[in-house]
Amino acid sequence: MLVPSLQKLLAALRRLPGVGPKSAQRIGYHLLRATREEATELARAVVALKDRVGLCSVCGNVAERAEGVSDKTPLECPVCADPRRDSSRLLIVEEPYNVEAFQKTGVYDGLYHVLGGLFDPLAGVGAVELGLDALARRVSGGSFREVILATSPTTAGEATASYIHELLKPLGVTLTRIAVGLAPGADVDYADEISLRLALEGRREYGSIGR
Ligand SMILES: [Zn+2]
Structure with missing residues (x-):
């Protein structure tokens, strides 16, 4: 006992x-x-x-409240707070730890949007739960020229990417999808830095021939 x-x-x-x-x-x-x-x-x-730690009010990445700041103040993550980031590019990922992984590749200096999951009809996770209306508002109100869909090449990842593509297409941004380096069905979560870098560098316009 x-x-x-x-x-x-x-x-x-x-x-x-x-x-x-x-x-x-x-x-x-x-x-x-x-x-x-x-x-x-x-x-x-x-x-x-x-x-002290929560989600960034802008992108959904992990953010920390500075000492003495009221808990009513919306949180902002280090990426969103960095004025040197390229605000013409937006990389859409599933989870905050994916941001960390793409940061480690050292080849991406744009902004992020963290979905906090993927479509999962059985668990009742859809466009509303992933806050995709907020994503659309962010893209239409921002200065993005390219939106990179970096969800995993799994069934759920592709379904989510496809929906986001349809959602953002009318907004006139170039939509690209990470490509080579990740085998179909492989998970972004488990990809190493080199694979992620290759996937990012080899991205192509969404729906282009050869995908
Ligand atoms: Zn942020």
């Missing part, structure tokens, strides 16, 4: 993605043996994440 505090911790750990009962036990007992400083550092990092 576990003591209540340990039981509670293990239950919380088991709710984390990829953590089964065995891993929860390992982490729990590791924390039990850790110094108070180590454990406090982890606890503080989790609380700080929840208190």
